[in-house]
Amino acid sequence: MAALTIRRRAGASGAGPARRATAAGFRFGLPLRGAVLALSALYFLVPLLASGRFALEGARGTWTLSAVRALAHDGALWSSLLLSVEIALGAAAITLALLSPTSVWVNLRLPRLRRVLEGLTLVPLVVPVVVVVLGLYGAFPPAFVTSPALLALEYVVLAMPYSYRVIDGAVQSLDLHTLTDAGRTLGGGWVQTFFRVLLPQLRTSLMSAAFITIAYCLGEFAMASLLGFTTFPVQLFQIGTEQIDEATAVSVFALLLVFLLLATLSLLGGKRRVARGSIVAGGDGTAAEPPRPARAGRS
Amino acid sequence: MTGTIVEQATTLFDQDAAGARRGVRVELVDCVRYFGSVAALDHLSLAIEPGELVALLGPSGCGKTTALRALAGLEQLDGGMVRIRDVDVTRVPTHRRELGMVFQAYSLFPSMTAIDNVGFGLRLRKVRAAARRRRAGELLELVGLSAQAGRFPHELSGGQQQRVALARALAVEPRVLLLDEPLSALDAKVRAQLRDEIRRIQLEVGITTLFVTHDQEEALSIADRLGVMAHGRLEQIGTPDEVYARPGNAFVASFVGSVSSLPGTAVPGGMVEVLGRRIGLRPEQDVFLPGSAVHVLLRPESFAVRADPLGRGIVLRRSFLGPVMRLAVALPGEVEVEVSLEAARAGEIGAGSAVSVEPLGPPLFVTGRDDA
Numbered sequence: 290m291a292a293l294t295i296r297r298r299a300g301a302s303g304a305g306p307a308r309r310a311t312a313a314g315f316r317f318g319l320p321l322r323g324a325v326l327a328l329s330a331l332y333f334l335v336p337l338l339a340s341g342r343f344a345l346e347g348a349r350g351t352w353t354l355s356a357v358r359a360l361a362h363d364g365a366l367w368s369s370l371l372l373s374v375e376i377a378l379g380a381a382a383i384t385l386a387l388l389s390p391t392s393v394w395v396n397l398r399l400p401r402l403r404r405v406l407e408g409l410t411l412v413p414l415v416v417p418v419v420v421v422v423l424g425l426y427g428a429f430p431p432a433f434v435t436s437p438a439l440l441a442l443e444y445v446v447l448a449m450p451y452s453y454r455v456i457d458g459a460v461q462s463l464d465l466h467t468l469t470d471a472g473r474t475l476g477g478g479w480v481q482t483f484f485r486v487l488l489p490q491l492r493t494s495l496m497s498a499a500f501i502t503i504a505y506c507l508g509e510f511a512m513a514s515l516l517g518f519t520t521f522p523v524q525l526f527q528i529g530t531e532q533i534d535e536a537t538a539v540s541v542f543a544l545l546l547v548f549l550l551l552a553t554l555s556l557l558g559g560k561r562r563v564a565r566g567s568i569v570a571g572g573d574g575t576a577a578e579p580p581r582p583a584r585a586g587r588s
Numbered sequence: 589m590t591g592t593i594v595e596q597a598t599t600l601f602d603q604d605a606a607g608a609r610r611g612v613r614v615e616l617v618d619c620v621r622y623f624g625s626v627a628a629l630d631h632l633s634l635a636i637e638p639g640e641l642v643a644l645l646g647p648s649g650c651g652k653t654t655a656l657r658a659l660a661g662l663e664q665l666d667g668g669m670v671r672i673r674d675v676d677v678t679r680v681p682t683h684r685r686e687l688g689m690v691f692q693a694y695s696l697f698p699s700m701t702a703i704d705n706v707g708f709g710l711r712l713r714k715v716r717a718a719a720r721r722r723r724a725g726e727l728l729e730l731v732g733l734s735a736q737a738g739r740f741p742h743e744l745s746g747g748q749q750q751r752v753a754l755a756r757a758l759a760v761e762p763r764v765l766l767l768d769e770p771l772s773a774l775d776a777k778v779r780a781q782l783r784d785e786i787r788r789i790q791l792e793v794g795i796t797t798l799f800v801t802h803d804q805e806e807a808l809s810i811a812d813r814l815g816v817m818a819h820g821r822l823e824q825i826g827t828p829d830e831v832y833a834r835p836g837n838a839f840v841a842s843f844v845g846s847v848s849s850l851p852g853t854a855v856p857g858g859m860v861e862v863l864g865r866r867i868g869l870r871p872e873q874d875v876f877l878p879g880s881a882v883h884v885l886l887r888p889e890s891f892a893v894r895a896d897p898l899g900r901g902i903v904l905r906r907s908f909l910g911p912v913m914r915l916a917v918a919l920p921g922e923v924e925v926e927v928s929l930e931a932a933r934a935g936e937i938g939a940g941s942a943v944s945v946e947p948l949g950p951p952l953f954v955t956g957r958d959d960a
């Protein structure tokens with residue numbers, strides 16, 4: 290944590306030139322950027338506002354919180370949300386535990402398999418969910434197919450095209466060989482080197498991968514519904530068939546939740562980039578020797 | 589291990605009662621390592637005496653890094669053995685070999701400050717935080733970076749990063765220090781400075797050290813003994829002056845220091861004729877039948893050069909090297925030689941000047957020549 294604070298401070302001290310450069314860029318492309326931004330905002334906000342209005346509108350132009358109130362007392366909805374959150378957290382944990390060591394190992398030891406693995410992680414995108422479900426029923430006893438653990442595992446696979454890319458990208462950006470060699474010569478076995486040397490470097494990306502997986506799980510409908518789980522989206526659908534205004538209120542609420550999540554994430558990411566930028570700007574200028582060449586330059 | 593570090597936290601490095609160096613003997617015995625069909629190590633044997641600094645010198649791709657990594661256990665061997673303090677460690681994993689290593693690429697852990705980097709090995713050994721910080725602080729002082737203890741790697745210059753890497757490697761009191769071209773990413777001035785400092789620290793600590801480099805000047809200036817490698821083999825090992833003055837073969841002769849190769853002929857009486865002059869051979873060089881064609885290798889300082897309007901040499905280039913002037917001289921028969929003379933006497937000699945060039949014996953090395 291202390292590390293993060295210091296980094297930010299360094300960023301603040303060296304942000305001058307970087308900020309000036311950005312300002313120049315803005316002046317140049319401002320009208321275009323503004324237009325694009327406004328259009329995208331409209332594209333997303335208009336349906337959202339319309340939904341919000343629909344949820345809060347009573348009979349003949351009055352406003353009412355009845356839909357929201359109904360929501361708050363809907364036990365089935367809350368238990369479905371709890372189930373979804375449990376499954377999402379489980380899936381995120383499994384994703385990190387499975388994919389980060391895999392990516393490290395493949396990049397270190399089996400670089401030729403990298404492309405193959407990348408291809409494999411894309412498979413869930415092209416196999417229809419129905420096919421997967423049929424396959425599950427064929428492969429496992431029904432008792433296992435109906436356990437939430439299986440759904441979590443399924444989500445790990447379904448979100449893999451996104452989560453693996455994030456993790457693998459971060460792993461590839463590290464000078465893996467040098468870092469692991471350094472860790473091992475200093476007395477760390479593979480496990481210690483992985484946890485103490487590599488994981489701290491991957492923290493931000495692992496967080497992103499976890500968030501992506503969680504967001505995927507909270508929004509997935511088809512698989513859960515076909516397997517007979519009443520997850521949050523499934524429950525939402527059911528409410529929608531009976532009480533459309535309540536369902537709309539819930540979906541607006543869900544959207545806001547996800548939006549907050551993503552905004553937090555990109556803010557965190559943005560701060561890190563600023564901190565990195567300060568290196569280029571020269572930090573506090575006390576380095577006695579000429580600047581080093583590019584990081585991780587193995588010649 | 590843990591105990592000693594904690595107890596010794598006040599004295600930098602453990603010394604014998606006699607004050608002798610604490611280094612251990614390290615050996616590579618008949619090591620073989622193939623990458624596909626390339627023999628990166630081809631029956632390489634090398635012994636490093638306790639406290640000694642051996643530099644491994646050789647062209648890029650000759651297997652220096654592989655030798656070092658084999659010693660560290662980062663590379664498996666297809667044959668041969670690694671011994672540390674007379675114990676076979678060939679099957680011992682890297683993290684139990686008690687080594688310190690500094691890499692060519694910057695290897696500090698980016699998310700840790702300098703002092704945390706230095707203390708990392710101690711943390712793995714479960715040394716308590718206070719003792720760890722104290723010792724890491726001492727090591728940073730040893731490399732002259734106490735003031736930068738709280739900096740992150742990206743806030744340090746290249747030279748400073750390598751100093752921290754050295755401190756980090758030494759913090760765990762390793763038995764052997766391994767350096768793989770630690771200076772090659774730095775610019776010339778920092779490189780020379782840090783080179784001398786590495787040597788000072790190595791002598792102070794008394795640790796057995798293997799220093800890999802492709803830079804002959806670096807190797808000559810830092811090493812107790814210098815090993816020259818080519819194609820996965822050790823061509824010669826000896827003190828820098830031995831290797832420089834008495835190369836064991838033509839490769840070593842031409843790789844270490846500058847040499848010019850001149851066609852010559854063996855003549856009776858243990859001499860060769862080169863550039864129309866006869867020069868004496870050392871007894872061990874006198875192995876050619878009179879009349880056989882040879883290549884004669886000569887150092888730049890083994891020529892007498894003077895300005896001479898009737899001389900047959902034409903100066904192509906001159907470069908000023910402080911006390912001496914280095915000249916490239918074209919001679920008849922498409923021969924080009926590198927010669928040096930005292931800068932004070934080089935006065936009017938410049939590019940295009942006519943000079944006379946006379947070889948002075950004995951030659952550095954003589955090989956047979958088939959093409960004549």
Ligand SMILES: Nc1ncnc2c1ncn2[C@@H]1O[C@H](COP(=O)(O)OP(=O)(O)O)[C@@H](O)[C@H]1O
Pocket residue numbers: 623626627628646647648649650651652653654655
């Ligand atoms: N991991 C590897 N895979 C394949 N070939 C390698 C590998 N490491 C080294 N080599 C080969 O082994 C030879 C020696 O390499 P290296 O020890 O790195 O040389 P040096 O350090 O002297 O430049 C080279 O021909 C190199 O291409």
Ligand SMILES: [Mg+2]
Pocket residue numbers: 652653654769
């Ligand atoms: Mg190398």
